[in-house]
Amino acid sequence: MENQKRRAPMIHIGPMILLPLLALAASASTPGDGPDPVIGIDLGTTYSCVGIFKDGHVEIIPNEQGNRITPSYVAFNADGERLIGDSAKNQLTSNPKNTVFDVKRFIGREWDDPMVQKDVQYYPFNIVKKNNKPYVQVQIGGEERMFAPEEISAMVLGKMKEIAEGYLKHNVTKAVITVPAYFNDAQRQATKDAGTIAGLDVQRIINEPTAAAIAYGLNKKGGEKSVLVFDLGGGTFDVSLLTIDQGVFEVVATSGDNHLGGEDFDQRVMDFLVKKHKKNTGVDIRKDNRAMQKLRREVEKAKRTLSYRHETRIEIESLINGQDFSHTLTRAKFEELNMDLFRSTLNPVKKVLKDGDMKASDVDEIILVGGSTRIPKIQQLVKDFFDGKTSGYLLQLVYSRTIPRLCNEAQLKEYLDRMNNETFLSSGGYQFFAHETPLPNLSPSYRCHDLQTEDSDLLQDRSSCPWYYIYQKDPLRFPRFILNAHPKHGGCYANDNSLPRHCRDLINGGPNPNGVCEKFEIEVLTFKKKLAGYVINLYKSNRMSEFKGTYGT
Structure with missing residues (x-):
């Protein structure tokens, strides 16, 4: 029977998905929209962001540049x-000795x-011993x-506070902050x-892993589940094994x-170059410190592109001594330089399974968190470790809305709201949504033609087109739908109004009174870039009929 166990989906959550939970936990301290709000801060190694619970939902607050993440x-x-x-x-290349990061x-x-001793040699600024x-x-x-590192972190936190105060137009004093689950007492206290x-x-x-699981809404799914959170960010890596039963979380192992x-992946490439x-x-x-920071x-840009x-x-123009620098970096070379690091990510996975007395086949859900999980080889290693159980679930867009749960202090409503600008689809080397491209709310008014791609050229080769999914779940207001697209296989599952009528008509070739799509095949023919957006030509076929349609602006 174990071999017949359903395949565990692997879910992608962006770096800022932790923010909703922060503001939720914050709301437990100050119910309602009182004069003393609590902000939630995701203090990351490379990027940080801030959110606020307001008007029944969480808002991720943009900085003065309009970005919702701040270096x-x-x-x-x-x-x-x-x-x-x-x-x-922006001063890193011109003022490297006085630009501090990764604290x-x-x-x-x-x-x-x-x-610490290993790190001091890599940074352009001086790191010295004191006390x-x-x-x-x-x-x-x-x-x-x-x-001290705490003082530098305090400056970043102060910036988050300033961003929130500029948005709210009044002072903010209370906050909740995320930390990796494995942070020891000294690191937590320092934070x-x-x-x-x-x-x-x-x-x-x-703890970040529990936040990610709640942000995905796993606490509202029926039955007991085992969840593995794989959180690989800019500077830290965290794996947690959780069980969820009736909305109650238990951290089994971290x-x-x-x-x-x-x-670290960047540093390997830099050393090679x-x-x-x-x-x-x-x-x-x-x-030359300036050349190194250039x-x-x-290298960071190249890694993202790969x-x-x-x-x-x-x-790089005039990298050093007036000489230009040019090098073609392939994904294969990038993987070769980092393969031992990539493979080392599986060691904590094995450890938490061993500590939790579980096998890979016992895991029901796999959540990928953090920007580094966009690396295709990382995705593939996780998929292979779980014996391909994630096949067909490499890409998911998660958009969670109002979800009530019970807090220790009192019974109150807490809310989850996936930030628009951080929804993206990424796997098999392809991204369907740019990292900071806003996406409309996934509600019955959602328009199919609002879909965007980062690069239309990626899908000209139909043989390499990966799966993509759109996932929406609002247990209080809207049902769930999944739209799959693949050169050979596809499927749509919709309930009631969760899929917009004109989209449903396009896919089915006509309205379905039951609101449920049958299994069908979709072929992505082309993504053609237009001035106002992109056109997605879909080809649908089954034994009885053929239907062609176009999504576009």
Whole structure:
């Protein structure tokens, strides 16, 4: 019977999916829309963001650039001015010694920690020992200053506070903050201290994996479930095994590596390119901090591109000594350089299964969290580890709305609301929604032609077109639908009004009184870019009829 167990879906959740839960937990402290709201902050290694519970839902607040994620960067210029976020990251190449980032890797750690000693050689800013702790050393207005990791994190948290206050038009003092599940007491306390320094009363420190599971709405699905959360971000990696029964979560086991993520993958590529450049020219880029940070910036861009392309070209004008730099990086080479790191992500998976006395076949749901899970090889390794059980579920868009649950303090409503700009589909090397492209609410008024792709050229080759799904579930207001598209196979399952009528008519060739689509085949013929959007030509066939349709603007 075990072999007949249904395949466990693998679900993608973007880096900001944790924010809804934060504001939810915050609402437990201040029910209603009172004068003293609680903000939720996702303090990430590379990016951070802030949300607020308002008018019955959660809003992810954009910064002054209009972005809902803010780089966890702090910079100090020659005039002593402090920059935080996008403006700080923009100074990385011109002011590398005074631009600080990735401090989450140091927070709550001792100086003699092997990971700290390994890291100090890679960063352009100085990291020094003080009170047996790693401190950041920078120049501010010609004066040398040292900051603890908590102080730098406090500056980022202060920026999140400022963003929220600018949006709400009044002061904010209370917050909840996420941390990896494996953070020890010292790291958790240091994070809380950072909040205090930032002028925040930290109501709660929340584990990220449980937040992700609730954000997906698994606590509202019937029956007992085993859930594995695979959270691979920019600088940390976390795996948690949970069981959920009647909305009650139990963390069975956790494991991870707070020194593994996208930054490490970037570093492997940088090391390779530095050695190659030195061999070809005799010039060592490592001796020039500005050149290294230029390379870091372009390598990060290349890594992102390789999630949906098989190769990309890294070009840097006047990298060092007035010489331009150019190199074609393939996905195969990127995977080769990082394969040992990619494979090491399975070790915590094995550990939590062993600690939980479970087998891979016992896992009902697999949730992929964090930007680094967009890497196709990571997806493939997870899929292969679970014996292909994730086949057909590589791509999912999750949009959760009002979901009530019971809190320890009192019975009250809490809400989940997936932020629009972070919904994306990514697998098999293809992205169907750009990382920061807003997506309309998935409701009965949702229009099929609002779908967008990041690059229309990706789908010209029908043989390589991957599955894509759209998933909506609102247990209080709307039912669920899934729309699958594949060159050879597809299916649609809809209830009542969850699929818009004109979309349903297009797919079925006519209204279905039961509101349920039968199994059918869809072939994606082309994605043609237009001035106002994209056109998706679909070909539908079955034994009895043929139907052609176009989704487009």
